Amino acid sequence: xxxxxxxxxxxxxxxxxxxxxxxxxxxxxxxxxxxxxxxxxxxxxxxxxxxxxxxxxxxxxxxxxxxxxxxxxxxxxxxxxxxxxxxxxxxxxxxxxxxxxxxxxxxxxxxxxxxxxxxxxxxxxxxxxxxxxxxxxxxxxxxxxxxxxxxxxxxxxxxxxxxxxxxxxxxxxxxxxxxxxxxxxxxxxxxxxxxxxxxxxxxxxxxxxxxxxxxxxxxxxxxxxxxxxxxxxxxxxxxxxxxxxxxxxxxxxxxxxxxxxxxxxxxxxxxxxxxxxxxxxxxxxxxxxxxxxxxxxxx
Numbered sequence: 001x002x003x004x005x006x007x008x009x010x011x012x013x014x015x016x017x018x019x020x021x022x023x024x025x026x027x028x029x030x031x032x033x034x035x036x037x038x039x040x041x042x043x044x045x046x047x048x049x050x051x052x053x054x055x056x057x058x059x060x061x062x063x064x065x066x067x068x069x070x071x072x073x074x075x076x077x078x079x080x081x082x083x084x085x086x087x088x089x090x091x092x093x094x095x096x097x098x099x100x101x102x103x104x105x106x107x108x109x110x111x112x113x114x115x116x117x118x119x120x121x122x123x124x125x126x127x128x129x130x131x132x133x134x135x136x137x138x139x140x141x142x143x144x145x146x147x148x149x150x151x152x153x154x155x156x157x158x159x160x161x162x163x164x165x166x167x168x169x170x171x172x173x174x175x176x177x178x179x180x181x182x183x184x185x186x187x188x189x190x191x192x193x194x195x196x197x198x199x200x201x202x203x204x205x206x207x208x209x210x211x212x213x214x215x216x217x218x219x220x221x222x223x224x225x226x227x228x229x230x231x232x233x234x235x236x237x238x239x240x241x242x243x244x245x246x247x248x249x250x251x252x253x254x255x256x257x258x259x260x261x262x263x264x265x266x267x268x269x270x271x272x273x274x275x276x277x278x279x280x281x282x283x284x285x286x287x288x289x290x291x292x293x294x295x296x297x298x299x
Contacts, residue, residue: 001049001092003036010086019174023151023222031079038062048087053097056080060101070104077103112240113250119144122229125236131197132215136228138186138193139212143244145186146170147251147269150244154220156211163187172270180268 007029014020014028038059039046046055063073081098088096114122123144126137143153152170160169167179190211203217210219225244233242248269255265 001047003032003039003048006048006083006087006092007032007036009090009092010083013086021151021173021175024173027075028079028082031076032083034063034076035059035080035083049093051097053100056097056101060104064104074103077101112242112246113253114242114246115250116254118236118238119247119250121236122232122238122242125232131200134189134193134196135198135212136232138189139225139228140232140247141183141186141189143247144251145183146180147248148180149173149248149270150222150225153244154210154212154222154225157209158211159209161190161211163191170270176270178267178270 010032011025011029014025020028035051035056039048039051039055042058042062043051043055060073060077063076068076077098081101084093084096084098087093123137123140126140127133128137139153142148142156146168148156148170149172152172155171156168157171160171161182162168162179163182166181168182170178170180172178193212198213201213201215201217203213207213207217207219212220214220214224229242229244229246252265252269255268256262
């Protein structure tokens with residue numbers, strides 16, 4: 001069995017049966033590519049069905065020596081486990097070599113968040129005298145108002161805007177849809193963008209229903225959103241790493257700090273498991289602890 005053939009089968013399985021997004025599939029295939037390179041360079045082009053637990057342990061040592069972080073190692077091992085479960089299910093292997101493979105111990109990393117004042121500073125940094133300024137301001141307000149993933153933002157459709165009801169329909173992971181409340185501020189900025197900037201564009205036929213567009217009238221890429229936010233963060237004078245996901249984390253954290261119900265936040269974020277959402281309760285505890293230390297007379 002060749003690596004390329006087994007990868008293609010795994011990719012089809014992830015897309016058709018698991019219904020994963022293109023980005024998730026790419027992450028899984030990247031994990032397999034690492035193992036394939038290792039098998040090619042260190043194991044004399046060993047085929048996937050010949051890989052044993054001992055080989056995989058050496059693989060973990062190999063990626064560790066290359067400076068791969070424990071968190072990325074754990075993610076890679078998870079991808080390889082899924083790959084061999086697929087091969088076992090398809091009858092391509094008779095034993096799963098990953099069964100006893102252990103992942104490195106990692107702590108639960110709390111996401112970086114911005115304060116409300118920092119959010120306002122980022123949005124105020126947008127230059128509205130530039131043609132794309134109103135678009136960028138509307139995007140930031142939408143990210144923060146609705147807690148969207150970057151992929152959800154770039155794929156947001158005009159037909160999914162229900163401003164009269166105060167909601168937008170979001171297409172999340174695995175094409176699952178959810179309704180998310182949208183703030184009046186975000187609605188106002190989106191309407192201004194639609195009137196000021198979007199009407200001036202020559203919109204491509206395949207992007208007519210896409211809300212946020214680039215100068216060529218096409219859907220913005222994920223990379224472009226990251227670049228816009230990175231440049232705004234530098235201009236605002238932030239020395240910490242800020243990404244589109246920082247706005248999502250801030251959205252959730254500010255809701256929890258304000259007393260929002262955890263399950264309501266889970267629903268708005270589109271988390272399958274409430275355990276994923278619970279990370280923001282840890283942030284809330286840190287906020288409470290900081291407040292106590294700062295203001296309590298005995299601290």
